[in-house]
Amino acid sequence: MPNAIVTAAIVVIGDEILSGRTREANAHHLARVLSAAGIDLREIRVVADDHAAIVEAVNTLRARNTYLFTSGGIGPTHDDITAEAVAAALGRPFGPDPRAMAVLAAHYEAMGEPFTKARQRMARMPQGATLIDNPVSAAPGFVVDNVHVMAGVPPIFQAMLDNVLPTLKTGRRLLSQTIHCRFGEGVIGSALAAIDKAHPDALIGSYPHYEDGDYWVKIVIRAPDAATLDAARQDVEAMLEREW
């Protein structure tokens, strides 16, 4: 099935996002990267630094998606509990990983800094994990089953994602076309709904924009092949010309 649909979800872990102190950035980056790769991001959840909340979100979303990503909560402090919660969710033993210990020990030795007990926390992983290289600050992420556990700091998250992307199955890549529409959604809504129904293989969305006091609507058509895309596009363009 080369054209099977591949889906993903992300669980972002962090009190600092829920309190509004930090603005979340990784989910949006992931959405753009997966979209380009033909992988369908189905859900984003932001949960607190709370064991039960992480376990619940991880178990729900890994079961219904090809891939699950997590962001955040893998640093060296007491509130970094993601790795342990993921191990609990997967029912796997949890402890220091010798490969991660070696990577971190070498990193701190090269920096002339002590490999403290807190830093050693970052080597703890579920049994059976594959490491994800962290070229920024050494502490690795990991993959276990279909769960990718990655850092919350955006440049590290992005570097880890670059590293795992080549390992992912990519889905059918949808073609897309954007049509600029100067009529409001209230004007074109019914006609657009009829076109959407007439082209079940195309995804037709409309997105209102307000910019500099100007109002317009972006109509986005996505389809698995050029013929389907063209047919839907022609109907949208004819509708825009015909009706107004």
Place this chain on the structure above:
Amino acid sequence: MPNAIVTAAIVVIGDEILSGRTREANAHHLARVLSAAGIDLREIRVVADDHAAIVEAVNTLRARNTYLFTSGGIGPTHDDITAEAVAAALGRPFGPDPRAMAVLAAHYEAMGEPFTKARQRMARMPQGATLIDNPVSAAPGFVVDNVHVMAGVPPIFQAMLDNVLPTLKTGRRLLSQTIHCRFGEGVIGSALAAIDKAHPDALIGSYPHYEDGDYWVKIVIRAPDAATLDAARQDVEAMLEREW
């Protein structure tokens, strides 16, 4: 119980966010506003324009929080299905609301534009809803039970939030203090964990920052009263002086 904990969650509805075309902005704004009001935002979920996904998220999160907010999916096009899905989640009849019809009819008459069938979709609500005024583009949001259904366009979401904020119970407002720390999390992690344990009524978080090649950690202490805050702060400051 004047100091009871008041919690909230938000469900953001929109394919355009999951595909990465649009960057979500309302959850972060809500987090900041609720935090200032002493309301604890516990979870953020972004789901697709999909009936079953919206119903599931609404029912799960409204049951476990004082308030639930939704953002998006209340425009006039076929992919705007939030109001109907919320009605289904709450098990309430769904149809045109006479007050909303009147507001919208007057709005389009004043603008000299037709009150189309697509625009009339925006007046449909669950039975028993209270309207939320929309000073930007008229189409109202609504409150039903503990669910606040609001627009996805950020200036409208923000205006609606301003309108509902005075109607919310606010929780205990936590005092907070931020301490700048030039040591990394790996250095202070264990000591900070011990302080966190010693002050169960205080919330102590640490947040790494990389800025212009410089690395530092923000330690944030939150507590319900000044005495608790001070005690935890003194321990953190003493730890920072003593250890290095």
